[in-house]
Amino acid sequence: VVLIMLGRRADAVTEARRFKGGVLTADEVACAFEGVGGKLLSRKVSEGDWVKKGQLLMVIDDRDLQNTVADLRASLAQLDAEIRKQELDLKNARDRVRTTEISQWRQIESLESKLRGSSEELSQAKAEYKRYSSLVEVSAASRSAYDKARAVSAQAEAQHTAALKSLEELTVGATARQMKRLHDTVSAEGMTLSAITQMRTDCDSMEQSLHALEASRDAAQARLDQQLLNLSRTKLYAPCDGIVLDTYFEEGE
Numbered sequence: 001v002v003l004i005m006l007g008r009r010a011d012a013v014t015e016a017r018r019f020k021g022g023v024l025t026a027d028e029v030a031c032a033f034e035g036v037g038g039k040l041l042s043r044k045v046s047e048g049d050w051v052k053k054g055q056l057l058m059v060i061d062d063r064d065l066q067n068t069v070a071d072l073r074a075s076l077a078q079l080d081a082e083i084r085k086q087e088l089d090l091k092n093a094r095d096r097v098r099t100t101e102i103s104q105w106r107q108i109e110s111l112e113s114k115l116r117g118s119s120e121e122l123s124q125a126k127a128e129y130k131r132y133s134s135l136v137e138v139s140a141a142s143r144s145a146y147d148k149a150r151a152v153s154a155q156a157e158a159q160h161t162a163a164l165k166s167l168e169e170l171t172v173g174a175t176a177r178q179m180k181r182l183h184d185t186v187s188a189e190g191m192t193l194s195a196i197t198q199m200r201t202d203c204d205s206m207e208q209s210l211h212a213l214e215a216s217r218d219a220a221q222a223r224l225d226q227q228l229l230n231l232s233r234t235k236l237y238a239p240c241d242g243i244v245l246d247t248y249f250e251e252g253e
Contacts, residue, residue, distance in 0.1 A: 029239055056237055059235050069227050076217065097196060105189055112167065115164060118160040129153035
């Protein structure tokens with residue numbers, strides 16, 4: 001919507017062209033707010049005034065735009081806080097993955113070593129229990145000695161079974177080749193573990209959430225930039241030197 005018509009020359013030719021059925025000539029410049037609208041808050045010039053390039057001509061009410069800018073800045077601040085928190089959470093989660101993985105490798109190696117020792121102890125306890133079973137049948141050993149041997153054998157078997165179960169639980173996800181390497185070398189370094197794989201998957205999900213937050217922030221920043229541009233357009237300046245030929249709106253319209 002044209003708000004002000006400027007004439008580049010304040011001479012008879014320019015003045016005459018104002019009456020040619022509203023036809024805009026090369027010596028006339030139509031001035032209008034670009035991309036924004038609203039109530040005219042202030043008109044700084046009147047018909048016949050001479051203006052210089054860059055002089056303020058009109059101002060429209062920018063309160064709605066100011067409110068929008070404030071809301072967008074608040075949204076950006078909130079998104080920035082969420083991004084910082086997500087970045088920190090992701091870093092901590094990745095650190096936990098690494099430390100947990102190393103810790104579980106060491107636990108597996110400890111259990112493997114314990115199993116080797118418990119296997120020997122179990123074999124000895126079973127052999128001793130078997131011997132006392134034979135002796136007690138011919139009254140060559142006391143019943144209390146037999147009961148003790150049986151209890152030691154049962155305890156050794158329970159401890160071995162518990163260690164074996166713990167090892168099986170910790171090594172879920174490990175390949176057959178990795179398990180053979182563990183049994184041969186008592187090393188779990190580099191072993192694939194399902195628990196760690198799940199933790200890495202969780203980290204990937206956190207990273208995707210972070211990217212989504214960053215995309216939301218970029219979009220909010222783009223909206224803010226546009227609204228700031230619109231805000232700068234609520235003031236209309238003279239694009240060139242000239243005389244005001246027409247003003248089409250009054251303050252408050």
